[in-house]
Amino acid sequence: MGDSLTIKPVLANGPTAKLSGPPDNGQKETVPPINNQAAIIPLLERSGVPTSAYVPSPDTTSDFLLVSDSGKVFTMPVFPNGKEISGIKGNYTIIERVGIGGVGEVYKAKNNDTGEFAAVKVVSLENRHNPVVVARFLKEIEITNRLQHPGIIRIIDLEKTDGKNDQEHPPCFLVMPYIEGGSLEQELKKNHKINPIDVVKIAIGISDALDHAHRQRPSILHRDIKPGNIMLDDKGNPILVDFNIGSIEDASTINPTGQELPKTYHYMSPEQARGIGKEQLPPATDLFSLGSTMFHLVTGEYPFTGDKPGIVSTRIQDPFDYPKLPHEINPEVPLELSVLIMDIMAKDYQDREDMFPQGALSVKQRLCWILSDMEKDKSTSVAA
Structure with missing residues (x-):
């Protein structure tokens, strides 16, 4: 037996x-x-x-x-395979668990009415009665519903409850479209790095989504831009997920021994590393994390490394500690893209604001110019 x-x-x-x-x-x-x-x-x-x-x-x-x-x-999974759950707008059958995070779990499910696949994000059992986690889950619902942009994940349904879906009677799960393409983190695991021209296209989409979020009043920051939070749909379009939920301070509790480095640390901004309160963080914080993400995508390497979170944090804050230029690591990266990435990763957020006066929109504009040059170079090389 x-x-x-x-x-x-x-x-x-x-x-x-x-x-x-x-x-x-x-x-x-x-x-x-x-x-x-x-x-x-x-x-x-x-x-x-x-x-x-x-x-x-x-x-x-x-x-x-x-x-x-x-x-x-x-x-144990919160939902067993085959379990039927009820939302406000529809009923769903759980197919399988596809992800586990600090707040809860994500499942692939099927809408019983339409037959379409959906992603169900559920608060884990141990977090159900944690008021901090519940508050963040409700905040995710509120923020995501405010952001109507093709590059930002949508919430299409919530758990059907007898309450008012508030702090007293919170929904335990939300339903989002199921994205077939997977995340950039998964792409990195498969291919180590991503073609620079594809990275530019992805970054254009993400910077456009960030511009939309930052223009809200008050501005909405993501605070956790990283490959694992950027999904690709079946056409290769990037979609940003987990807005305002996966904060840096949460990552510090993942492994207090420091033996395994939480991935979020590799992409956080210097001001986050210094412990500036999340309410005081400027939109330029998201730009730094986008630059760090682009660096990893085109080189296959983290911009700052270390065997403990504290070491990485110190290196990120050090105004004299910069990684190699991306094109020095990967010769396929154009110089102008390499320079842009390093500009976005300026250690002083005021320098980022000076170089990109319109924030994410300025980043998008420079990316579009670079993409145009890259496509011209590609056409010329093919013709030759």
């Missing part, structure tokens, strides 16, 4: 349930319950047991951990 997998309630009292599963590593050891800090490991890959089998009862309001006899600890 092999090792068994045991479901242990963490916040609820009740009998444990035994599930059969493949052997783990053969070691037998006793592991105490780990309160809400389980390592995230894909359940289906590890156990071979259908996801639905992990739900011990219809009550999924409590936290459960899956523990193998060998001591491996797993998280």
